[in-house]
Amino acid sequence: MATDTLTAEEVTPERLAQARKAVLSSSIGAALEWFDIIVYASFAVVIAANFFPEGDETLGLILTFATFAISYLIRPIGGLVIGSYADKHGRKKALSLTLLLMMVGTILMAAAPTHSTIGAWAGIIILLSRLVQGFSAGGEFGSATTYLVEMAPNRKAYYASWQVAAQGISMFLASAFGYLLFTHLSKDALYTWGWRIPFIIGILIGPVGLYIRARLSETKEFAESTPHEAPVKAVFTEHLGRSLAGIACVGVATISVYLILFMPTYAVKNLGVPASAAYLGGVVAGIVVVIGVPLVGRLADRVGPARIMIGAAVAALVLAWPLFAIVIASRSVPVLIVSIGLLGVIMAFYFGPLPALLTTLYPSDVRATGVSTAYNIGVTVMGGIAPLVLTWLISLTGSLNAPSVYYMVVAVISLVGLFVARRSYGAR
Secondary structure, eight states: OOOOOOOTTTOOHHHHHHHHHHHHHHHHHHHHHHHHHHHHHHTHHHHHHHHOOSSOHHHHHHHHHHHHHHHHHTHHHHHHHHHHHHHHHOHHHHHHHHHHHHHHHHHHHHHOOOHHHHTTHHHHHHHHHHHHHHHHHHHHHHHHHHHHHHHOSSOHHHHHHHHHHHHHHHHHHHHHHHHHHHHHSOHHHHHHTGGGHHHHHHHHHHHHHHHHHHTOOOOHHHHTSOOOSOHHHHHHTTTHHHHHHHHHHTHHHHHHHHHHHHHHHHIIIIIOOOHHHHHHHHHHHHHHHHHHHHHHHHHHHHHOHHHHHHHHHHHHHHHHHHHHHHHHHHOOHHHHHHHHHHHHHHHHHHHTTHHHHHHHTSOGGGHHHHHHHHHHHHHIIIIITHHHHHHHHHHHHOOTTHHHHHHHHHHHHHHHHHHHHHHHHOOO
């Protein structure tokens, strides 16, 4: 049900220029969204000490990740509201709205006073920041992916994959900041003001993105279509089966991201390995994603997104247990870096084709709403709560291999979703 690819004669220089502008605009929004998310998760130990210092360190981490997880509960709502807005009023307007909200959430985070200054109110401000950011992020992926696919004159999986490549850029930058700040600042400097630097840098991305998005043109497909009167209702009634399949398909993509984000905390708290090693692993994973995802997108245009994603999901299922077993047994910096890099490879092969696959599940009049709904429910259920669940599972079971079991369960769910998407809805 995705838009048709144009013939070679119809792929004009003007259409290509519009598609490239769409990639740049969407990438900036995705980069800001994920930079903020990744920095928060990567600096969880520092944020816990500054905003949730009461009780022991494990409780502080659980509260930090609980705040992180709560923000994900609002993502499906943001996806429904902003996705519906995009289907009724246009992709361009929705993209400007999401970026503006992202900036507000990042500013709140960067300027938040700590617990030592205003007590428990500090945690409430952090929660408010996460809720605004989560609502915005809920609408960003579906609106931006729909815009990319509808603006792309050809190679739609390739163009859509830049949504994910931008996340790789964010992973690289956030991990690089983590490495530099943890290694070059004193603990006192890091915990008092250094942790704010990445969030301040993130704020600077916003105005550039707003300027670019204000100059975008609306997609021809939306301009020539009749908006659906009730896209949200349609997604949960007419297209419920497609939505359930799409939610399941998101699994390996989102858990791969959040395992990488969880690694700095895991390294410090559970393995006794310096956080700098996990940050270096995040840098490697970010580079893998940035370079690998567009190449995987090109491959998906030739063989189909689902086929590539099935292979990546099987790899996740087979490699999860031995990967963590090796990391736990060695507790060495090189092994941790290589392992995180391998997670980045799985992420690239699975996540890269996902945007294109999700857009094929829905007709254009509910596409932004449908993609937003499937993606955000999948991310919330299997990804956003992952750091909290993993911290709790390790504490409950005492097993350091608990993350691998969670990873394997999600891989099975994704394989079921891909099977249904192919057999019932024609995804290839």
